[in-house]
Amino acid sequence: MEFTVKQTAGERHARLGVLTTAHGQIETPAFMPVGTLGPVKGIDPEELHQLGFRLFLNNAYHLYLRPGHKVISELGGLHRFAGWSGSILTDSGGFQIFSLAGLCRITDEGVTFRSHLDGSTHVITPESAIGIQEDLGADIIMAFDQCVALPADRDRVADAVRRTTLWAGRCQESRRRTDQALFGIVQGGLDPELRRKSARDIVALGFDGYAIGGLSVGETKEEMYRMLEICAPELPSVKPRYLMGVGMPENLIEGVARGVDLFDCVIPSRHGRTGWLFTESGRVSIKQARYTRDERPIDPNCACPVCRRYSRAYLHHLYNVKEMLASRLNTTHNLWYFSDFMRRLRGAIADGTFANFRDAFYRMRAEAPSEFVGTAETSGQ
Amino acid sequence: MEFTVKQTAGERHARLGVLTTAHGQIETPAFMPVGTLGPVKGIDPEELHQLGFRLFLNNAYHLYLRPGHKVISELGGLHRFAGWSGSILTDSGGFQIFSLAGLCRITDEGVTFRSHLDGSTHVITPESAIGIQEDLGADIIMAFDQCVALPADRDRVADAVRRTTLWAGRCQESRRRTDQALFGIVQGGLDPELRRKSARDIVALGFDGYAIGGLSVGETKEEMYRMLEICAPELPSVKPRYLMGVGMPENLIEGVARGVDLFDCVIPSRHGRTGWLFTESGRVSIKQARYTRDERPIDPNCACPVCRRYSRAYLHHLYNVKEMLASRLNTTHNLWYFSDFMRRLRGAIADGTFANFRDAFYRMRAEAPSEFVGTAETSGQ
Ligand SMILES: [Zn+2]
Ligand SMILES: [Zn+2]
Numbered sequence: 009m010e011f012t013v014k015q016t017a018g019e020r021h022a023r024l025g026v027l028t029t030a031h032g033q034i035e036t037p038a039f040m041p042v043g044t045l046g047p048v049k050g051i052d053p054e055e056l057h058q059l060g061f062r063l064f065l066n067n068a069y070h071l072y073l074r075p076g077h078k079v080i081s082e083l084g085g086l087h088r089f090a091g092w093s094g095s096i097l098t099d100s101g102g103f104q105i106f107s108l109a110g111l112c113r114i115t116d117e118g119v120t121f122r123s124h125l126d127g128s129t130h131v132i133t134p135e136s137a138i139g140i141q142e143d144l145g146a147d148i149i150m151a152f153d154q155c156v157a158l159p160a161d162r163d164r165v166a167d168a169v170r171r172t173t174l175w176a177g178r179c180q181e182s183r184r185r186t187d188q189a190l191f192g193i194v195q196g197g198l199d200p201e202l203r204r205k206s207a208r209d210i211v212a213l214g215f216d217g218y219a220i221g222g223l224s225v226g227e228t229k230e231e232m233y234r235m236l237e238i239c240a241p242e243l244p245s246v247k248p249r250y251l252m253g254v255g256m257p258e259n260l261i262e263g264v265a266r267g268v269d270l271f272d273c274v275i276p277s278r279h280g281r282t283g284w285l286f287t288e289s290g291r292v293s294i295k296q297a298r299y300t301r302d303e304r305p306i307d308p309n310c311a312c313p314v315c316r317r318y319s320r321a322y323l324h325h326l327y328n329v330k331e332m333l334a335s336r337l338n339t340t341h342n343l344w345y346f347s348d349f350m351r352r353l354r355g356a357i358a359d360g361t362f363a364n365f366r367d368a369f370y371r372m373r374a375e376a377p378s379e380f381v382g383t384a385e386t387s388g389q
Numbered sequence: 390m391e392f393t394v395k396q397t398a399g400e401r402h403a404r405l406g407v408l409t410t411a412h413g414q415i416e417t418p419a420f421m422p423v424g425t426l427g428p429v430k431g432i433d434p435e436e437l438h439q440l441g442f443r444l445f446l447n448n449a450y451h452l453y454l455r456p457g458h459k460v461i462s463e464l465g466g467l468h469r470f471a472g473w474s475g476s477i478l479t480d481s482g483g484f485q486i487f488s489l490a491g492l493c494r495i496t497d498e499g500v501t502f503r504s505h506l507d508g509s510t511h512v513i514t515p516e517s518a519i520g521i522q523e524d525l526g527a528d529i530i531m532a533f534d535q536c537v538a539l540p541a542d543r544d545r546v547a548d549a550v551r552r553t554t555l556w557a558g559r560c561q562e563s564r565r566r567t568d569q570a571l572f573g574i575v576q577g578g579l580d581p582e583l584r585r586k587s588a589r590d591i592v593a594l595g596f597d598g599y600a601i602g603g604l605s606v607g608e609t610k611e612e613m614y615r616m617l618e619i620c621a622p623e624l625p626s627v628k629p630r631y632l633m634g635v636g637m638p639e640n641l642i643e644g645v646a647r648g649v650d651l652f653d654c655v656i657p658s659r660h661g662r663t664g665w666l667f668t669e670s671g672r673v674s675i676k677q678a679r680y681t682r683d684e685r686p687i688d689p690n691c692a693c694p695v696c697r698r699y700s701r702a703y704l705h706h707l708y709n710v711k712e713m714l715a716s717r718l719n720t721t722h723n724l725w726y727f728s729d730f731m732r733r734l735r736g737a738i739a740d741g742t743f744a745n746f747r748d749a750f751y752r753m754r755a756e757a758p759s760e761f762v763g764t765a766e767t768s769g770q
């Protein structure tokens with residue numbers, strides 16, 4: 009993997025870059041959709057490509073449980089398995105183990121947990137997390153880290169920072185494949201000193217890229233942005249910076265303004281499934297009865313395949329009758345919104361108008377007609 | 390609507406035709422997929438077109454309940470509502486009322502039933518069934534008939550035949566739109582005399598096309614075929630013949646051999662959702678563990694978008710983890726199978742090789758390797 013910073017904006021730390029993997033180039037800042045069980049729920053990988061995405065995330069935890077990393081390895085790796093010719097990033101599984109699985113025991117050796125599917129007991133160590141991700145064969149893999157649920161007392165966060173650094177070193181040592189990029193992860197909760205310490209420790213180990221983890225777990229936007237302001241300057245400017253599990257469009261703008269290059273979040277697909285649709289003016293909740301006879305597209309300014317062909321009335325009906333196509337069309341529109349949003353955001357950096365783009369974004373939201381529901385505070389990983 | 394018989398096969402009664410509606414031409418014999426709540430479950434209408442379909446069925450009963458025929462009428466009718474530029478046939482709602490809804494009372498006036506959704510009471514008469522279908526605005530609409538669950542005693546079937554004829558006449562009289570074709574429906578259970586009587590009564594009324602209803606409700610294949618042999622010769626050869634709710638590929642061949650031009654069935658989509666995939670050699674049950682590492686496509690001879698890109702292993706995984714994309718890809722393959730099957734069947738009639746096509750079909754099934762599960766006896770509407 010190679011990363012080149014093409015341009016930095018005069019304002020703040022926003023920057024344009026290109027990430028090059030064996031599976032192509034990704035223009036940054038970029039947003040990665042999340043394919044939990046392989047594909048983004050209901051979406052054909054080919055559509056993901058048509059929507060403008062060149063990199064998406066797969067969850068190692070889910071693929072480890074089903075169908076198993078060994079099966080995917082035997083079938084030639086994730087790209088071939090899923091019919092995806094673009095790039096893939098796998099997370100290490102840590103976040104899911106700490107949030108979804110039944111956690112049994114954390115020691116410096118590793119984590120013992122119970123599968124959320126059948127309660128079976130598993131042990132994951134930094135070494136096995138790397139082994140699993142090498143079998144899966146993504147272009148970018150992540151170090152195994154300890155994410156602490158917030159709020160947590162300082163000792164607990166400090167211990168997780170210590171362990172995350174310990175594990176990061178072992179992840180590096182256990183690597184066998186040289187064709188995958190390995191990113192280290194900065195932890196430290198909402199503690200500025202621990203964040204700074206974690207960033208310095210991880211940078212000292214030397215990774216191909218750096219992720220900021222443990223955010224978007226319930227803290228306020230202001231707390232999240234403050235942590236970014238502390239972490240980002242500690243990370244080498246020649247390497248990509250990845251804010252994990254974030255987020256809402258405003259989080260993307262603010263992350264980019266603080267020097268972030270990569271984001272991932274389940275929001276476009278999860279909100280699509282619940283009928284929350286993103287528009288320039290805010291969000292449309294398609295389940296509302298007011299759309300029963302509304303012949304307009306979701307967003308008159310949207311050029312996505314859904315807005316080009318379907319009315320709010322039809323999408324409201326599909327949602328209302330729980331037709332599978334509803335999730336799919338809603339997710340498609342949302343994915344397009346995120347793809348197009350990042351494209352416009354990159355254009356603004358290139359033109360030196362990022363500050364204007366950001367102002368216009370907030371102004372549109374403020375002027376949104378009453379039918380649009382305001383944006384949420386946080387995004388959720 | 391116009392119907393032209395282009396060619397009749399030397400063997401049996403198989404025939405080639407063209408059905409022309411305001412929304413285009415449909416080559417017959419043709420199979421119609423079923424869009425229960427609007428779209429075929431999970432499938433974009435544009436994909437339906439790409440898969441080769443030019444005509445599909447919508448259920449008036451479901452659309453009457455949600456979003457309501459008045460809403461669809463205000464939005465410009467079904468074609469515009471669903472973004473479908475091809476042709477549409479709506480059933481009258483009778484079959485769903487007799488099978489799905491809570492039936493309260495049948496009189497010569499009409500049917501009182503309770504919605505399967507909320508238990509609310511509704512009355513549908515032949516006149517209102519036509520009114521609903523005129524509001525929906527399909528190219529082809531169906532007379533309101535009484536379908537009797539089998540087995541039933543002769544008096545009950547005879548009474549349903551009498552009432553179906555009575556209602557058919559009233560459907561004709563209540564029509565207002567002249568741009569829709571109206572098909573009459575032949576009933577009569579498994580009673581040859583009642584079938585013959587019903588066919589003659591309905592033909593005497595004079596419709597744009599004729600459907601054979603009340604089959605594929607649990608009878609054997611042989612019983613179904615026997616009823617076709619009785620009904621089809623009674624129906625005018627210059628009008629299209631439509632066998633409702635059928636069926637399996639072998640039913641399509643045998644229906645065509647007995648003079649049927651149109652079929653509809655939920656099988657491609659319903660079986661797709663349960664992981665039953667059609668191939669030349671029989672059906673593949675993708676849920677089986679044997680496919681975990683199977684790199685082959687569903688059917689090496691299939692040119693569908695799914696077989697061109699995905700392995701059985703991937704489809705097995707998607708099914709196994711209950712990923713929404715599984716239903717969609719499986720349905721897409723099955724729809725292609727049915728579309729391609731009818732295309733090849735029409736080609737065989739055109740070439741005068743329909744008998745060979747039929748023999749080859751059964752031979753392939755007989756020689757199917759053990760991994761393929763045998764075909765089911767009946768199809769279900
Ligand atoms: Zn759109
Ligand atoms: Zn196929």
